[in-house]
Amino acid sequence: MRRAVLRRLVIGPLLDRRTVLVGISLIPVAALTVLVSVIVWISFRQLAGAAAGYSLDAYRELYLDPFTYKALLNTAVFSLITVAVALLFGIPAAWLVERTDLRPKEIPQTLMVLGLLIPSFLTGMGWVFLLNPRIGIINTLITGIPGMEWARINVATAPGMGIIQGLGLANVAFIMVSPTFRAMNPVFEEAAEVHGLRFFQTLHKVTLPLAYPGVLAAAIYIFMIGVAAFDIPAVIGLSNRVFTFSTFLYIQVQPLDGLPRHDLAGASAVLMICISLLFLCWYYRALKSSHRYAVVTGQSYRPRQVELGRWKPWAWAFLGGYFLLGQLLPLSMLVWNALLPYPQVPSLSALGHVSLNNFRALPIHQLLIGAQNTFILAVSVPTLTLLFSLGLSWVVVRSGFRSRFFFDVFSFLPHAVPHIIFAVSAAYVSIFLLSGFLPIYGTIYLLMAVYTLVWLSFATRNLNSALIQIHKELEEAAAVSGIPLLRILRKILLPLLGPALLNTWLWVALLTYRELTVASILATTRNITLPAAMWGIWLSGLYPKAAAAALLVVAVMVPLVFLYWYVGRRATAMERTL
Amino acid sequence: MIAIRNVTMKFHTKQGTVQALQGIDLQVERGEIFVLLGRSGSGKTTLLRCLAGLEKPDTGQISLAGKVVFSDCERIFVPPQERELGMVFQSYAIWPHLTVFENVALPLTQAKRKLSKQVVQDRVREALQLVQLEGLEKRPAPLLSGGQQQRVALARALAIKPQALLMDEPLSNLDARLREDVRSELRELVKKIGVTVLYVTHDQVEAMALADRTAMMDHGVILQVGHPQELYHQPVNVTVAEFFGSVNWLEGRITEAGVIKTEIGTLHADSASSVGSQVVIAIRPEDIQLSASPSGNANEFEGEIVSTTFLGDYSLYQVQTRTSKRILKKAMGSPIAPGKAYFQISKDRIRVFYNRELSSLSRKA
Ligand SMILES: Nc1ncnc2c1ncn2[C@@H]1O[C@H](COP(=O)(O)OP(=O)(O)O)[C@@H](O)[C@H]1O
Ligand SMILES: [Mg+2]
Numbered sequence: 001m002r003r004a005v006l007r008r009l010v011i012g013p014l015l016d017r018r019t020v021l022v023g024i025s026l027i028p029v030a031a032l033t034v035l036v037s038v039i040v041w042i043s044f045r046q047l048a049g050a051a052a053g054y055s056l057d058a059y060r061e062l063y064l065d066p067f068t069y070k071a072l073l074n075t076a077v078f079s080l081i082t083v084a085v086a087l088l089f090g091i092p093a094a095w096l097v098e099r100t101d102l103r104p105k106e107i108p109q110t111l112m113v114l115g116l117l118i119p120s121f122l123t124g125m126g127w128v129f130l131l132n133p134r135i136g137i138i139n140t141l142i143t144g145i146p147g148m149e150w151a152r153i154n155v156a157t158a159p160g161m162g163i164i165q166g167l168g169l170a171n172v173a174f175i176m177v178s179p180t181f182r183a184m185n186p187v188f189e190e191a192a193e194v195h196g197l198r199f200f201q202t203l204h205k206v207t208l209p210l211a212y213p214g215v216l217a218a219a220i221y222i223f224m225i226g227v228a229a230f231d232i233p234a235v236i237g238l239s240n241r242v243f244t245f246s247t248f249l250y251i252q253v254q255p256l257d258g259l260p261r262h263d264l265a266g267a268s269a270v271l272m273i274c275i276s277l278l279f280l281c282w283y284y285r286a287l288k289s290s291h292r293y294a295v296v297t298g299q300s301y302r303p304r305q306v307e308l309g310r311w312k313p314w315a316w317a318f319l320g321g322y323f324l325l326g327q328l329l330p331l332s333m334l335v336w337n338a339l340l341p342y343p344q345v346p347s348l349s350a351l352g353h354v355s356l357n358n359f360r361a362l363p364i365h366q367l368l369i370g371a372q373n374t375f376i377l378a379v380s381v382p383t384l385t386l387l388f389s390l391g392l393s394w395v396v397v398r399s400g401f402r403s404r405f406f407f408d409v410f411s412f413l414p415h416a417v418p419h420i421i422f423a424v425s426a427a428y429v430s431i432f433l434l435s436g437f438l439p440i441y442g443t444i445y446l447l448m449a450v451y452t453l454v455w456l457s458f459a460t461r462n463l464n465s466a467l468i469q470i471h472k473e474l475e476e477a478a479a480v481s482g483i484p485l486l487r488i489l490r491k492i493l494l495p496l497l498g499p500a501l502l503n504t505w506l507w508v509a510l511l512t513y514r515e516l517t518v519a520s521i522l523a524t525t526r527n528i529t530l531p532a533a534m535w536g537i538w539l540s541g542l543y544p545k546a547a548a549a550a551l552l553v554v555a556v557m558v559p560l561v562f563l564y565w566y567v568g569r570r571a572t573a574m575e576r577t578l
Numbered sequence: 579m580i581a582i583r584n585v586t587m588k589f590h591t592k593q594g595t596v597q598a599l600q601g602i603d604l605q606v607e608r609g610e611i612f613v614l615l616g617r618s619g620s621g622k623t624t625l626l627r628c629l630a631g632l633e634k635p636d637t638g639q640i641s642l643a644g645k646v647v648f649s650d651c652e653r654i655f656v657p658p659q660e661r662e663l664g665m666v667f668q669s670y671a672i673w674p675h676l677t678v679f680e681n682v683a684l685p686l687t688q689a690k691r692k693l694s695k696q697v698v699q700d701r702v703r704e705a706l707q708l709v710q711l712e713g714l715e716k717r718p719a720p721l722l723s724g725g726q727q728q729r730v731a732l733a734r735a736l737a738i739k740p741q742a743l744l745m746d747e748p749l750s751n752l753d754a755r756l757r758e759d760v761r762s763e764l765r766e767l768v769k770k771i772g773v774t775v776l777y778v779t780h781d782q783v784e785a786m787a788l789a790d791r792t793a794m795m796d797h798g799v800i801l802q803v804g805h806p807q808e809l810y811h812q813p814v815n816v817t818v819a820e821f822f823g824s825v826n827w828l829e830g831r832i833t834e835a836g837v838i839k840t841e842i843g844t845l846h847a848d849s850a851s852s853v854g855s856q857v858v859i860a861i862r863p864e865d866i867q868l869s870a871s872p873s874g875n876a877n878e879f880e881g882e883i884v885s886t887t888f889l890g891d892y893s894l895y896q897v898q899t900r901t902s903k904r905i906l907k908k909a910m911g912s913p914i915a916p917g918k919a920y921f922q923i924s925k926d927r928i929r930v931f932y933n934r935e936l937s938s939l940s941r942k943a
Contacts, residue, residue, distance in 0.1 A: 476665075477671035479631075480658045482660070482690060
């Protein structure tokens, strides 16, 4: 008895309940390590006949091929234009909402948040219907004018796709920059005005420079999204053979002809990881300095509101124009074309062709399987993600372990590394390494695992900031009064984290629901998801039918979005995470 | 009851290491109210948290009720859950998602103690009665005032019938008037229950009002342990003297046994220091007798009252001496008119310290 007590006391601190949480956190850390190591490993591995050898051949081939540089250039142009367009719309919108007397603010705010939830493959498709060189409605209109054939607009170029991606990411820019404007202390601007600077001088010399670090952080973040973006380059660029890095990687493992080149994919992925990590470091430096101007004052203040006066209609026109271009126009095009046998300019005669034929012709059986899988994933993935990120968050924020930094870095990896790389690596692992004893390839479990890993950063960062706000003494009070750790988690932490947990869960559910990047690599007939089924139809060139499928995806998503809107209302989850 | 032996603890931060505790030795007897006093940053909270098991010291040994709960050489560390302590946190740490009743009951129902529902009910009611919060059981925690939160925290800590009660500046979040009331109630209450209390504060008035014994802490070291009066009247060094109330400091040199030459003249005082050494002298304002005419006693000096501050229950005088040194004097009763005055210091109220502590003084001056 005494010895047992003694033993427990001695090894107590080593084997206490904290091990459970650390154990939970170690699972995703291990999985991420495996996936990243495998991608590096396959970049060196040559499959010549039966024997495998190791060499730098893939790197040589990659760097000697002019096509690589074309893709790199495309990626750079695409991402830069994405950033430019996103900031062009996002920053003025944020400024208008946060710092002017524009009322009601709730309308643009809500539309911006809801806009985040619109899958970018939808808007991409809409723009194809509008601006495709052959079938695009606008092009049909332009070329209908005699002598105007030269004015045909081709959206399937790096700048064209960049503009569309940028319109989609203006919401992210808006949500990231809003807090910067909101927290800005008006004394700086007031000081400028008292000393004689006029409105635009103040804006130019004081407001924007103060917002600069926050804007820079948003710009880098959006650039990283652009580099990793898959949906729009795939939907618009793939069929026109315009590649950015993600689609470049995609055709290496899913070539239209020939065998998959995993070694090349590995080498490209390694290059992409390096670039992403560089940008990640830059992003963090920018983020750090964005807190530099945070003004600590005892008293709370309300940012002063600029009176718009006669500029108000212009402000609304600007916001309305954005929503029209960014969402309304492409989405209505999608609906219009889903009802037509082939793309046509809206007209009375075209109205005669409207029917539900596209919907009837859809492969219902496949879509049902897809819907079922998507539904299972949309419930299980957020749950698993929350479980792991709760463990990670606790270790990072609360445990006080010296090794917590290591967990912090790993919890951020899925954020830094483009998701398609995890998918490619997971495909390789499940086909070539696990198939013997764990036939996970082609099952929904593979998707479940990879989805969980890729949303981990998002959920962990969300929970981290929620956990930091819960006073540590609330847990300590429970510990001192004798409540065991896991019960503290259940009785104190979970209820207090409740809103953050719910919010994160819903976000991950929505992200899972519309996910296409990972699914495009890992989905097969058995584990197909709704977006992947739609993607298959689009790839085979049946655009109106794909539009019909896409609308079905949205139709199922709408209730989820309303649930989110009802529960979350505000972009708290996003704001905390970015 | 509580025995702390040679406990040290460092914090590693980005800016470097902070030696928060450097060899603490402390004994708290059963049923005693022991107050740990010190400036903020002196390591009081850290010591309390080490006792509770919320921090793990680097070295030393801690035992509670005869049981070793921490020992670095025997590699023992009992987690906080098993130390059976009650603790009132500085922030009160009232769980905001629970009601008053649930806050007090949670440790009774969720910890290892197996208590029947009835016992839990009774214990919670009893604890809330002790802190005079009956009738507020159903109130959600966020709707409590600061004073009520403090009581709930106390009830929660007492309901588990702890071996000892740890309190970390429990009154610092209350406004001044409330603090005074609660202070006296608190002493009465814990004395009634008979629980051992280790109480942390930076307020010497609180220490004097509450403590059976008190320890003064600075830079992770305990400077002096004793009854509050002892620390007040016989401080072992300048830091302790300085911390307890205001002090008139004089510099001087011992010219012969019992005689010190100072800035304001020759003082007679008992001192252990040897002849010739430089010393500093501490005299509390209330130990100075002020009168309009000379009494002819020893240690009497002539000066002039340059200002009088009436503070209600006492008055504060600034007396200018011949050598332009100003001396503070506190007095009850009717004010003395400004002008020429004589002040006298009784020999046994003069504290003499070695001069090497002067550096710390001049820093404060
Ligand atoms: N978690 C911590 N990490 C780093 N340093 C700490 C930590 N907690 C306390 N310290 C440092 O230890 C010293 C003692 O702090 P503390 O015990 O809180 O003092 P007190 O309660 O007397 O104000 C301070 O210098 C403080 O900065
Ligand atoms: Mg403290």
